[in-house]
Amino acid sequence: MDTIKVNISNAFGSITESTVSAMLPEASEALAKVDNGSGAGNDFLGWVKLPSETTADLVDDIIATAERLRKECEYVVCVGIGGSYLGAKAVIEALSDSFAAYRCDNGATKVVFAGQNIGEDYMHELLQLLDGKRFGIVVISKSGTTTEPAIAFRLLKEKLEQQAGKQKAAELTVAITDAKRGALRQLATEEGYKTFVIADNVGGRFSVLTPVGLLPIAVAGYDIRALLNGAAEMEAATTAASLDNQSLLYAATRNALYRAGKKTEILANFNPKLHYFGEWWKQLYGESEGKDGKGIFPAAVDLTTDLHSMGQWIQEGERTIFETVISVAASDHELRVPADSDNLDGLNYIAGKRIDEVNKMAELGTRIAHVDGGVPNIQITLPALQEKWLGQLIYFFEKACGISGYLLGVNPFNQPGVEAYKRNMFALLEKPGYENETAAIRAKM
Numbered sequence: 001m002d003t004i005k006v007n008i009s010n011a012f013g014s015i016t017e018s019t020v021s022a023m024l025p026e027a028s029e030a031l032a033k034v035d036n037g038s039g040a041g042n043d044f045l046g047w048v049k050l051p052s053e054t055t056a057d058l059v060d061d062i063i064a065t066a067e068r069l070r071k072e073c074e075y076v077v078c079v080g081i082g083g084s085y086l087g088a089k090a091v092i093e094a095l096s097d098s099f100a101a102y103r104c105d106n107g108a109t110k111v112v113f114a115g116q117n118i119g120e121d122y123m124h125e126l127l128q129l130l131d132g133k134r135f136g137i138v139v140i141s142k143s144g145t146t147t148e149p150a151i152a153f154r155l156l157k158e159k160l161e162q163q164a165g166k167q168k169a170a171e172l173t174v175a176i177t178d179a180k181r182g183a184l185r186q187l188a189t190e191e192g193y194k195t196f197v198i199a200d201n202v203g204g205r206f207s208v209l210t211p212v213g214l215l216p217i218a219v220a221g222y223d224i225r226a227l228l229n230g231a232a233e234m235e236a237a238t239t240a241a242s243l244d245n246q247s248l249l250y251a252a253t254r255n256a257l258y259r260a261g262k263k264t265e266i267l268a269n270f271n272p273k274l275h276y277f278g279e280w281w282k283q284l285y286g287e288s289e290g291k292d293g294k295g296i297f298p299a300a301v302d303l304t305t306d307l308h309s310m311g312q313w314i315q316e317g318e319r320t321i322f323e324t325v326i327s328v329a330a331s332d333h334e335l336r337v338p339a340d341s342d343n344l345d346g347l348n349y350i351a352g353k354r355i356d357e358v359n360k361m362a363e364l365g366t367r368i369a370h371v372d373g374g375v376p377n378i379q380i381t382l383p384a385l386q387e388k389w390l391g392q393l394i395y396f397f398e399k400a401c402g403i404s405g406y407l408l409g410v411n412p413f414n415q416p417g418v419e420a421y422k423r424n425m426f427a428l429l430e431k432p433g434y435e436n437e438t439a440a441i442r443a444k445m
């Protein structure tokens with residue numbers, strides 16, 4: 001079976017091959033905690049067997065629901081934040097025509113996102129876009145009480161009910177939430193929305209292969225069966241307690257680098273369609289590892305774009321970073337550099353070459369330059385931006401994240417730190433029940 005590949009041959013300097021090999025017993029223990037559920041946070045391991053255990057009935061139901069929305073709606077607004085948004089956004093962006101938003105003529109349903117910010121202008125402009133349009137809503141919140149999506153959903157629900165009437169609005173709304181608990185579950189029951197469940201044992205940032213990610217991806221017209229199949233292949237390929245297990249290898253290497261003083265990992269892509277993959281990855285690793293005063297800081301760059309902004313820092317700044325490059329072997333389309341008789345820009349030496357070949361040389365040149373500059377490099381190669389490979393990549397990173405969190409010595413499946421800003425915001429907005437916090441925060445101002 002073909003799988004995505006990790007190459008650590010350029011990660012050495014502050015660590016050696018034997019440093020990584022010496023991590024194997026510890027990494028195998030961490031892997032066992034993920035696979036056997038014997039570690040901290042083991043009530044959130046529902047994602048481990050999701051690809052192989054997702055039933056055909058559920059997939060059929062998701063696809064049928066997506067088809068219904070695609071038939072009835074010009075726009076589907078997916079409302080959610082963090083893990084209830086980033087996975088779908090990452091996969092849709094990776095698979096989409098970069099200019100899909102500007103191609104108003106193809107009649108395909110457009111997936112737009114809301115509830116991932118509290119931007120007043122963003123919401124105003126979205127409501128304006130939807131004015132008089134046939135639209136539907138997929139509202140996604142595991143807890144059902146997250147402020148950002150709750151505000152967006154209030155506005156969108158009101159708009160949809162005004163435009164389509166209450167009953168039709170209910171038919172055009174799908175809620176993805178907890179099976180029993182929470183405000184969204186209660187509302188969905190009262191209003192009669194079609195619902196899908198986020199299982200108790202799957203945390204938001206590990207939920208892209210549940211209806212949370214699968215429904216928006218299917219609404220956007222992509223093949224969720226292929227995505228799940230790819231993930232299932234990687235599920236099967238990441239159980240061995242060996243450095244051939246690509247997730248274990250990546251987790252062991254990044255922890256070896258961290259222990260050697262490399263505190264920041266920069267995830268780099270050379271394909272603009274992977275920008276949101278970096279955003280998804282940042283949440284996955286940031287929320288999983290950044291706790292107890294520990295954790296590799298996950299940063300992401302889009303190259304070559306950011307070589308003209310962050311390139312200087314990466315090349316010559318503080319040597320506490322390492323870089324992980326997602327390398328896509330083949331592009332979908334073929335385009336060559338044109339020849340020009342005047343050659344004023346001096347580009348004729350590459351005339352006739354594929355744009356992708358130029359990009360690949362930029363990638364190789366960057367990798368060599370950064371390694372020479374003291375930035376260890378891990379390379380992850382996938383053959384193409386297609387559902388199967390993205391499914392593999394998602395599962396690869398999830399599995400590695402669980403192993404890596406245990407290697408780091410934290411509970412990778414909680415995120416207690418996220419509550420701090422919420423408590424302050426509620427106190428400042430004078431939420432009932434927060435009177436003491438309101439007084440305390442006012443005293444600090």
Ligand SMILES: O=P(O)(O)OC[C@H]1O[C@](O)(CO)[C@@H](O)[C@@H]1O
Binds near residue numbers: 083141143
């Ligand atoms: O799906 P919910 O409950 O709205 O949560 C959204 C996001 O908020 C967090 O709880 C905190 O950022 C994330 O872990 C989660 O992905």
